[in-house]
Amino acid sequence: MADPILSLSDVTLTLDGNAGPVEILHGISLDVTPGETLGLVGPSGSGKSSLLMLMGGLERATSGRVLALDRDLTAMNEDQLARFRREHMGVVFQSFHLIPTMTALENVATPLELAGHRDAFERAADELRTVGLGARMDHYPSQMSGGEQQRVALARAAAPRPHLLLADEPTGNLDGANGAAIMDLLFGLRDRHGATLVLVTHAPDLAARCDRVIELADGRIAGQTARRAAE
Amino acid sequence: MSLPVAARIARRELRGGLRGFYVFLACLALGVAAIAAVGSVRESIESGLTREGAVLLGGDAEMTLTYRFASDEERAWMEGVSDALSEVVDFRSMVAVVRDGETERGLTQVKAVDDAYPLYGAVALDPPLPLDQAIAGNGAVMERVLADRLGLKPGDSFRLGTADYTLSAVLAREPDGAGDGFGLGPRLILRTAALEPSGLLAPGTLYEVKYRLKLPPGHDIAALEREAGTRFADRGMRWRDARNGAPGMTRFVDRMASFLVLVGLAGLAVGGVGVSAAVRSYIDGKTEVIATLKTLGAEGCTILAAYLMQIGVLAGLGIGLGLVLGAVLPLAAGPLIEPRLPVPADFTVHARPLAEAAVYGVLTALLFTLWPLARTEEVRAAALFRDASGRVRAWPRPRYVAATTGLALLLIGVAAAFSGVPKLALWAAAGILGALGLLVLAAAALRLIARRAARARALRGRTALRLAMGAVGGPGGETQSVVLSLGLGLSILAAIGQIDWNLRSAIQQDLPDRAPSYFVVDIQPGQLDGFLQRLNRDPGVSRVETAPMMRGVITRINGRPAREVAGDHWVVTGDRGVTYAAEPPENTVVTDGLWWPSDYDGPPQISFAREEAEEIGLKLGDEITVNILGRDITATVTSFREVDFSTAGIGFVMTMDPAAVQGAPHTHIATIYADPSAEAAILRDLASAYPNITAIRVKDAIDRVAEVLAGLAAAIAYGASATLVTGVIVLIGAAAAGQRTRIFEAAVLKTVGAVRGQILAYFALRSAMLGAAAGAVAILAGGIAGWAVMRFVMEGSYRFEPVSALAIVLGGALATLIAGLVFAWRPLAARPARVLRARE
Incomplete structure (x- = not known):
């Protein structure tokens, strides 16, 4: 078995709430192998999105260690994490999180520019064509439907060819048809670029498309199902 | 509903x-x-x-005569209606002090008073003597600024005209000072009786006599004004009363x-x-x-x-x-x-x-x-059910x-x-609306340009700059409110800066280049030849202009009271200089009508300044009655002339044919254009030879006007700073309102790999661009306002002043930059996961 691309050891996450500290994750340990598609499922509040955020360095673990591509995310500062993400990660959110003052093309080109790619806009345009938005490049998010916005977000995440694709309920805000289309695109991009995909979802049919599914409950791993070999 | x-x-x-x-x-x-x-x-x-x-007026009512004292009949009427009457003579003169063989001179505004002065209030002196004692005999008091300039202290002597006086005390406060209006020289007070030997009140000398009336309790001031008007209006007597004791100040x-x-x-x-x-x-x-x-x-x-x-x-x-x-x-x-x-x-x-x-x-x-x-x-x-806010x-x-x-x-x-002042209000409203319109257009243009620039190939790879352009040009955002609020505040400051600089440079730099060195009044006809001889042989004198002058009040226009025809126009509100000439003086441009023949001896004719005639509504053939020394002269307007009052040279609104004013006592005025090095000697010689004349150094007068102007500009700048403070509050409000958006943007940018330095550079560029744009538009709007005011209100020329303009652009950029950066710390410190999940 290949070395894990992501490795979490005894990770905990405690956040300050109005009524005092709230323990979100308790001693999570797991490995994700390169090229694997991992689904994170569980009821609301089980900690699956928080776990995904820790994997992306978007949240800092209270204790434990998060290794990504052999780099310790817990030891990095904000800027080091940002550089790591632009070189190795793409993140997709349920609410798309496009920058409203940028066109679709500019939103997709931004991570490529940040990574110093001179052909950022050409690559961004190609990526938008791949997700079927070749004709909407100059549109602002407010001029697009939810499905279209999520396709832009997918293109933005995939454009830098990341080793890791993290998706937090990417179809949660979309209707059935749009959701299915987005999932096809997401898995297509993963297949095309050979990235590792970690996916938070409530949808059983989506989870069914993953190589492995981890179920969380109350901030702990409650179960694990391997659908097919990762190789 | x-x-x-x-x-x-x-x-x-x-x-x-x-x-x-x-x-x-x-x-x-x-x-x-x-x-x-x-x-x-x-x-x-x-x-x-x-x-x-x-108190400010010096009485319940005041009746002013120019060039003359009241006749017995006039005085009897004033004494009849009042409990007390005070006579005050007011004129300009020069104080001379001889020290170590050198004579120093200072312009002064003389107030010669009788025993009844002051009817109201009290004169304060230093040392605190009673006024009666201080000005008894040949005693006099003067303002400290004049005493200091001439190095005088109480007990010292000085000369006024051809007589010597003793300074008894320094004048600390005169109760009727504010009511006297703007004077070019500091005040000097003495007894009228003591003026006799000075030779300063010779016929034709410019002086005013003010009669202050203390009226009995329960007097009807309006009825008294009407009665005085009926009795004395045609005698050049002007009325003021305590209802508006200091009209100039009011x-x-x-x-x-x-x-x-x-x-x-x-x-x-x-x-x-x-x-x-x-x-x-x-x-x-x-x-x-x-x-x-x-x-x-x-x-x-x-x-x-x-x-x-x-x-x-x-x-x-x-x-x-x-x-x-x-x-x-x-x-x-x-x-x-x-x-x-x-x-x-x-x-x-x-x-x-x-x-x-x-x-x-x-x-x-x-x-x-x-x-x-x-x-x-x-x-x-x-x-x-769906996000409809964008629609x-x-x-x-x-x-x-x-x-x-x-x-x-x-x-x-x-x-x-x-x-x-409806006209000013309408102009100001037009200016504010114009500036707002310009700023709306500028904000739209800025968004368009920024949007285009964000997509330009040249900016690819310059992430922070492209992001800033995208944010300035993109939908929503603060572009419009920042450009409008800060831009309007800066526009007002820019306009004030441009107008102030142009006015000051016109008065302090341009005017002295064209203005004469001295303006001399009260030259008696018998002194004129000697006066001119002294100047004509001086190589330092480039030009001398003289003209006979008397003062007159326009009392009637075509038989109707002048104030009824011309309202409050400055030409009819007080006494004005009148001259006479057989032929048009050099450089005279007659714009309409014909000048009288040089040997004309018919009914009186008058040539009137064109612009003022237009303002009053005069036309050729109109009849104007001018009261000179109590005598009414009714003349027909036969020509209009261009008169330029902006050069501080000689300019008369009214010129009459010589026969019309034959026999009227008068003096001459002169303007002397001389090299600065020759000025001191000219003043010394002329003042020594003709002690009765008054020479006003034009540069001193200009400095005095510039001083007043600087005070005005400062007051207006204080007023405008309230506008700028409001602009900054709006700016801070816009920055604070935009903070949530910035926190979100920073979180997304961090997620896709932006480091804090890049995000900070993006925020800073975005803020500075908005501020600089607001400043740039402010300069344009301020420049247009400055040009309009200089061109149409001041009727002068306009030059763009770059220093305050640059300060305004930089100030605008800096203000937005600081506001932007202050509100950038939270976005920079925010954890992306929490920000983004909070919006899920």
Whole structure:
């Protein structure tokens, strides 16, 4: 078995709430192998999105260690994490999180520019064509439907060819048809670029498309199902 | 529509408190406070002027004659109607002091008084002698500035005309000083009887005699004025009374305050932009509430009424706060200001200026909130199910556009009525609207350019710059409100900077180049030849112009009282210089009509200055009656001439044919154009040879005017700074309102790999670009305003002044940069996961 691309050891996450500290994750340990598609499922509040955020360095673990591509995310500062993400990660959110003052093309080109790619806009345009938005490049998010916005977000995440694709309920805000289309695109991009995909979802049919599914409950791993070999 | 329901909804919504409305309240409060404070100070001074009217005037009424004392008949009438009468002679002269063989001279405004002076108030002297004692015999008192200039102290002697006097004390305060108006020289007081040996009141010498009347209790001042008018109007006698003891000062305070109120209104307009942005942002945040209310069956107008009530309550709070500030500030500052004012002031709470400021506040609040409030009608119930905020129309329904236009017109009308100078108010309104229009266009242009630039190949790879361009050019954002609010504040400062610099350079640099060195008055006809001989043989003198001069009052135009025909035009409000000439003087341009033949001896003819004639409405053939030394001369206007008063050279509104004024005692005036190195010797020789003449050094007069101008510019700049403070508050409000968006943007940018330095550079560039754009537009607007004022009001030339302009662009960029950076720390420190998940 290949070395894990992501490795979490005894990770905990405690956040300050109005009524005092709230323990979100308790001693999570797991490995994700390169090229694997991992689904994170569980009821609301089980900690699956928080776990995904820790994997992306978007949240800092209270204790434990998060290794990504052999780099310790817990030891990095904000800027080091940002550089790591632009070189190795793409993140997709349920609410798309496009920058409203940028066109679709500019939103997709931004991570490529940040990574110093001179052909950022050409690559961004190609990526938008791949997700079927070749004709909407100059549109602002407010001029697009939810499905279209999520396709832009997918293109933005995939454009830098990341080793890791993290998706937090990417179809949660979309209707059935749009959701299915987005999932096809997401898995297509993963297949095309050979990235590792970690996916938070409530949808059983989506989870069914993953190589492995981890179920969380109350901030702990409650179960694990391997659908097919990762190789 | 149900108003009770709307009121209940409004009351429930107001439970949310003032959060999000601090900028709204600050903008309204500051604008109203500035207007109320200026109005209160004006009212305090005017009330003081009214209360002290008799003291300032020196009597309950004053009748002024030029060139002559009252006749026995006139005096008898004045004594008959008054309890006491005081005669004051007022003229310009020169004080000379001989020290170590050298003579030093200083211009002075002489006030020669009788035993009855002062009828009201008291003269304060240093050392504190009684006035009677100080000016007994050949004693005199003078203002400290003149005594210091000439190195005189009490007990020293000086010369006035051909007589010697002794300085007994320094004049610390004369009760009627403010009522005398603007004088070029410091005051000197002596007894009229002591003037006899000085030879200064020879026939034709320029002097005024003022008769101050102390009237019996219960007098009817208006009836007395009418009677005096009937008896003496045709004798060149002018009337003033304690109802307006210092008309010059009242007019000055009035104009100044009107101007400052208009500057304050501009501040309120700047605040209006902030008010509008605050309401817009509030209504945007209420989209779901409004949609829910519509789902529950609320009509659009009920919802509009509910939000109008809420904003009305908040506006009332802001206006009330402003009124309290505007009333309290002058009260608190009164004890500090009053001793520095040359006039009395009643610092207390005055209702009228507060009411005016409240009206301005209400109209501005309505004007700037109606448009964003109208958006409530555009929100559909469907907004609950999908994000419909981006689909709200830019323009509200026509009825709101019409109401907004009506409110703007009403505000302009109110400003024109309240300010008392409708023309100035209309020009100011046009200027503010023009600047706002320019700024709206500029904001649109900036967005377009930034949008294009964000997509330009040249910016690819320059991430921070491209992001900044994208943000400035993209939808939403703060481009419009920052450019409008800061731009309008900076435009006013830029306009003041340009006008001030142009005026000062015209007066201090351009005028001295063209103006004569000396302006000499009271040259007796017998002295003229010797006077000219001295100058003509001096190689340092390049040019001398002389003209005979007498003073006259225009009493009638075509047989009707002149004030009835020409109103308050300056040509008919006092005595004016009149000259005569057989032939048109050199460089005279006759624009209309014909000059009389050089040997003309027929009925009197007059040549009138063209511009002033046009303003009064004179035409060729009109008859003008001028009272000179108590004698009426009625002359026919036979020509109009160009007269340029801007060069400080000789210029007369009226020139008569010589026969018309034959025999009238008169003196000559002269302008001397000389090399600066020759000036001192000229003054020494002329003043020694002709002690009665008065030579006014034009550069000194220019300096005096420049001093007054600098004071005015400072006062206006203080007024404008209130506008700028409002602009900065709006700016801070916009930065604070944009913070949530920035936190989100920073989180997304961090997620896709941006480091904090890049995000900070993006925020900084975005802020600085907006500020610099606002500054650049301000320079354009300020330049246009400066040009318009210099060209049309001052009738002078305009030159662009780059230093203050550059400071304004840099200031604008710096202000937005600081505001932007202050509000950038939280976005930079925010953890992406928490920010983004909070928006899920």
